[in-house]
Amino acid sequence: MAQHVLVSGIEVDAQLKSFLEEEALPGTGIEPASFWFGFSALLRELTPENRRLLRKRDRLQEAIDRRNAGLHGLPPSPVEEEEFLREIGYLVDPPAPFTIGTENVDPEISRIAGPQLVVPVNNARYALNAANARWGSLYDALYGTDALGDLPPAGGYDAARGRRVVDWGRALLDEIAPLSGGRHADVSFYRIEGDRLVTDRGGLDDPARLAGWRDGAILLRHHDLHVEIVLDPAHPIGRDDMAGVADILLESAITAIMDCEDSVTAVDASEKIGVYRNWLGLMKGDLSAQVAKGGRSFERRLAEDRHYVAPGGETLTLRGRALLFVRNVGHLMTNPMMRIDGEEVHEGLADAVITALIGLHDIGERRANSAAGSIYIVKPKMHGPEEAAFAGALFDRTENLLGLARNTIKIGVMDEERRTSANLGAVIAAVKDRIVFINTGFLDRTGDEIHTSMRLGPMVRKGEMKSAAWLKAYEDNNVDTGLACGFPGRAQIGKGMWAMPDRMADMLAQKHIHPEAGASTAWVPSPTAATLHAIHYHRVDVAARQRALAGRTPAALANLLTIPIADGRNWSAEEVREELENNVQGILGYVVRWIDQGVGCSKVPDVHDVGLMEDRATCRISSQHVANWLLHGVVAPAQVEEALLRMAAVVDRQNAGDPGYRPMAPDPEASIAFQAARALIFEGAAQPSGYTEPLLHTHRLALKRAG
Ligand SMILES: CC(=O)SCCNC(=O)CCNC(=O)[C@H](O)C(C)(C)COP(=O)(O)OP(=O)(O)OC[C@H]1O[C@@H](n2cnc3c(N)ncnc32)[C@H](O)[C@@H]1OP(=O)(O)O
Numbered sequence: 148m149a150q151h152v153l154v155s156g157i158e159v160d161a162q163l164k165s166f167l168e169e170e171a172l173p174g175t176g177i178e179p180a181s182f183w184f185g186f187s188a189l190l191r192e193l194t195p196e197n198r199r200l201l202r203k204r205d206r207l208q209e210a211i212d213r214r215n216a217g218l219h220g221l222p223p224s225p226v227e228e229e230e231f232l233r234e235i236g237y238l239v240d241p242p243a244p245f246t247i248g249t250e251n252v253d254p255e256i257s258r259i260a261g262p263q264l265v266v267p268v269n270n271a272r273y274a275l276n277a278a279n280a281r282w283g284s285l286y287d288a289l290y291g292t293d294a295l296g297d298l299p300p301a302g303g304y305d306a307a308r309g310r311r312v313v314d315w316g317r318a319l320l321d322e323i324a325p326l327s328g329g330r331h332a333d334v335s336f337y338r339i340e341g342d343r344l345v346t347d348r349g350g351l352d353d354p355a356r357l358a359g360w361r362d363g364a365i366l367l368r369h370h371d372l373h374v375e376i377v378l379d380p381a382h383p384i385g386r387d388d389m390a391g392v393a394d395i396l397l398e399s400a401i402t403a404i405m406d407c408e409d410s411v412t413a414v415d416a417s418e419k420i421g422v423y424r425n426w427l428g429l430m431k432g433d434l435s436a437q438v439a440k441g442g443r444s445f446e447r448r449l450a451e452d453r454h455y456v457a458p459g460g461e462t463l464t465l466r467g468r469a470l471l472f473v474r475n476v477g478h479l480m481t482n483p484m485m486r487i488d489g490e491e492v493h494e495g496l497a498d499a500v501i502t503a504l505i506g507l508h509d510i511g512e513r514r515a516n517s518a519a520g521s522i523y524i525v526k527p528k529m530h531g532p533e534e535a536a537f538a539g540a541l542f543d544r545t546e547n548l549l550g551l552a553r554n555t556i557k558i559g560v561m562d563e564e565r566r567t568s569a570n571l572g573a574v575i576a577a578v579k580d581r582i583v584f585i586n587t588g589f590l591d592r593t594g595d596e597i598h599t600s601m602r603l604g605p606m607v608r609k610g611e612m613k614s615a616a617w618l619k620a621y622e623d624n625n626v627d628t629g630l631a632c633g634f635p636g637r638a639q640i641g642k643g644m645w646a647m648p649d650r651m652a653d654m655l656a657q658k659h660i661h662p663e664a665g666a667s668t669a670w671v672p673s674p675t676a677a678t679l680h681a682i683h684y685h686r687v688d689v690a691a692r693q694r695a696l697a698g699r700t701p702a703a704l705a706n707l708l709t710i711p712i713a714d715g716r717n718w719s720a721e722e723v724r725e726e727l728e729n730n731v732q733g734i735l736g737y738v739v740r741w742i743d744q745g746v747g748c749s750k751v752p753d754v755h756d757v758g759l760m761e762d763r764a765t766c767r768i769s770s771q772h773v774a775n776w777l778l779h780g781v782v783a784p785a786q787v788e789e790a791l792l793r794m795a796a797v798v799d800r801q802n803a804g805d806p807g808y809r810p811m812a813p814d815p816e817a818s819i820a821f822q823a824a825r826a827l828i829f830e831g832a833a834q835p836s837g838y839t840e841p842l843l844h845t846h847r848l849a850l851k852r853a854g
Pocket residue numbers: 264265266267272273274276277406409410438440588590591644648671672673674748749750759760761762764765
C-alpha cells in the first residue's frame with residue numbers, strides 16, 4: 148500500500164516526496180518547504196476550476212445527447228448544428244484578428260520545418276533514442292525497412308540491396324545539392340578547397356549549400372536542414388564506394404515529444420515517478436540506459452553537439468539532439484500520487500508543476516535543450532478556449548511558484564477535440580503569448596467526433612472517416628487559423644502521426660502531403676521514420692507553401708460540423724463482421740499489454756496483418772466505434788461478446804512468443820485485461836468524451852492491487 152505523508156496540507160505519496168526533494172529540487176535553487184507551500188496553494192486555487200470545466204464538458208455533452216436522441220436519426224444540417232452549438236455555449240464568437248506574440252522560441256520550432264518524433268518517456272532506451280534522433284542514417288533507414296519497396300533478406304549484408312541504397316541516397320543528394328557537372332553517383336572524390344566543395348563532377352550548383360566540414364565529413368544545408376556526407380574509405384560501406392562515402396546522415400527529428408500521456412501507462416505514484424525521473428535525466432543530461440542487442444551490450448547516453456568548420460573558418464556547432472517538448476496529461480484524470488482534502492490530485496496540475504520544475508535544470512546555465520531558455524509543454528485533449536485559458540492560468544501560477552519570468556513555459560496545443568477545432572482562433576487567443584504549436588491530433592479528434600454525436604446514429608466505418616468532410620475541414624482549418632494568427636516564424640503548425648510503423652514505403656510516398664498542406668512539422672513514430680520523413684522537407688519548401696496558402700478561402704465551419712453518420716447505409720454482414728473484428732482485435736491487442744505489462748504504446752496487427760501503432764487515442768476510436776454501433780443496433784451485444792472471445796484467442800496467439808504474456812482466452816472472466824477491453828466497449832458510450840483513461844486506470848490499479 149502506498150504511504151502518504153502530509154506536507155503543507157496536502158497528502159503526498161512518500162516515494163514521490165522523496166523523488167522531488169532528493170532528485171528533482173536539488174540544483175534548482177528552490178527549497179522544499181517553499182516548493183510544497185506554493186504547490187499546495189496552487190492546487191487549492193486551481194482544483195475547483197478544473198472540476199468546473201469538467202462539469203461543463205458533461206453539461207454540453209448531455210445537451211448534445213438530448214438533442215441528438217430527439218432527432219431520431221435525421222442529422223441536423225450544418226447550419227442547424229451551428230445554431231444549436233452556439234445556443235448551448237459550445238461555439239463562441241471568434242476573436243478579432245490577432246497575431247500571436249510568443250517570444251524566446253528556439254529555431255527548431257520557430258523556423259526549421261522538419262519531423263517531430265513522439266516517444267513514451269517512461270522507456271529510457273526509447274527516450275534516449277528519440278532525443279538522439281536529430282541525426283539519422285539514410286543508408287540504414289533505406290536498407291532496414293521496406294522504403295525501397297521490399298524488406299531486407301534474412302542473414303548478413305546483401306551487397307545488391309546495398310548498391311540500391313547507395314544509388315537512392317546519391318540521387319537524393321542530386322535533389323538536395325546538385326552538382327554543376329554531373330551526378331553524385333558518379334563522383335569519385337569529395338574535397339574541400341578553400342571554402343568550396345570540389346568533386347570530379349564539378350562544384351555545387353549553389354555554393355551556399357555547403358554548410359561546413361570536419362575531418363571525414365562534408366556538411367550540406369538545404370531548407371534549413373543539414374545533411375552530412377560521411378567519408379570513410381576504411382568503413383565496410385565506404386570501402387566499396389568510389390568516393391569513400393560510408394553513409395549519408397540526415398538531420399531528422401528536429402523536435403521530439405517526451406510523452407507522459409497517451410503512449411504511457413502511469414496510474415500511480417511509482418509509475419508517475421518513472422515518467423518524471425526520465426524527464427529529469429533528459430533535462431539534467433545524465434539519463435542513460437543499458438541496451439543489449441545484436442549480441443552486444445552498451446550504455447546509451449545523450450548525443451553530444453556536433454562541431455564543423457564553416458566556410459570562412461568559423462566553428463559551426465550543431466545540436467546533436469532533437470529539441471525536446473514534454474507532453475503533460477490533459478485536464479481529465481486524477482491520480483493517487485497526491486491527495487487534496489481526501490480527493491486525488493488532478494494529474495494535469497501536478498504534471499505542469501513537476502515537469503516545469505524539472506525543466507529548470509535545463510534553462511539555467513545548461514541550456515542544452517533550449518538555448519532560448521524556454522520550457523516546452525504540450526497540452527493535449529483540451530475542449531475549447533476556456534480550457535486553454537485554464538492551462539494558461541496553470542502555467543502562470545507554475546511560473547510564479549518556480550520564480551520564472553512570465554511565458555517561460557511554452558504551450559503546444561493539441562487540436563484534437565471537436566470543441567477546440569470549432570473554436571480554434573479563440574483557443575489560440577487564450578494562450579497567445581506562450582503558444583508554440585497547434586497540431587492536428589486526428590486520432591483523438593476522430594474519437595471525439597464519434598463520441599460527440601454518439602446518439603445521432605451509426606457512424607461510417609473507421610476507414611471511411613479519413614475521407615469525411617469534417618476531417619478535411621479540420622485539417623485545413625488548423626493550417627488556415629495558424630497562418631492567420633501569425634504562426635510562421637514563431638510557432639509550428641503540425642500534423643498527425645504516421646501510425647503504420649513498418650510501412651515506410653507508403654509513408655515515403657504519402658507523407659509529403661503534410662508539408663504541402665502548409666505544416667511545418669508532422670508526427671512520426673520512430674527515429675527511422677523521422678529520417679525518411681525528413682526527405683519530404685527537402686522536397687517541399689514549407690515557408691513557400693505557407694505563403695501560397697495564406698490567401699486561400701478558409702475552411703468552412705459548415706464542413707467541420709458535418710457529422711459523419713452513415714445516413715441510412717446498410718452494410719453487409721461481412722462488412723459488419725470485418726469492422727467489428729478489426730476494432731476488437733486492436734482494442735484487445737493494445738489493452739492486454741497496457742493492463743498486464745504497463746506498456747502504453749504497442750504495435751498491434753490489424754485484421755489485414757498490418758502492424759498499427761496503437762495508443763490510448765487509437766483505442767478511443769476503436770472502442771467508441773464499437774460502442775456506437777452497439778448503441779444503434781448495427782451489432783448486437785452477443786455478437787460483440789463472441790467477437791471478444793474469438794479475438795482474445797487471436798491476440799493470445801500473436802503474443803505467444805512473449806514469456807511475460809498472460810493469455811486471456813483460457814479464462815476471460817479472470818483476465819482483468821479482457822474485462823477492461825470489454826468495459827471499454829460496453830461502457831464506452833458513457834465514458835467522459837469517450838476517453839479510455841478512466842477504465843484503463845481502474846483496471847490496471849485493480850491488477851496491481853491483486854498483485
Ligand atoms: C495519437 C498519439 O498520441 S501518437 C503519440 C504516441 N505514440 C508514440 O509515441 C509512438 C512511439 N512509438 C513506439 O512506441 C514504437 O515505435 C511502436 C510501439 C509504435 C513500435 O515499436 P516496436 O515495434 O517495438 O519498434 P521496433 O521494434 O520496430 O524498433 C525498436 C527500435 O526502434 C526504436 N524506437 C521505436 N520507436 C521509437 C520512438 N518513438 N522513439 C525512439 N526510438 C524508438 C527503439 O529504441 C528500438 O531501437 P533500439 O533497439 O536501438 O533501442
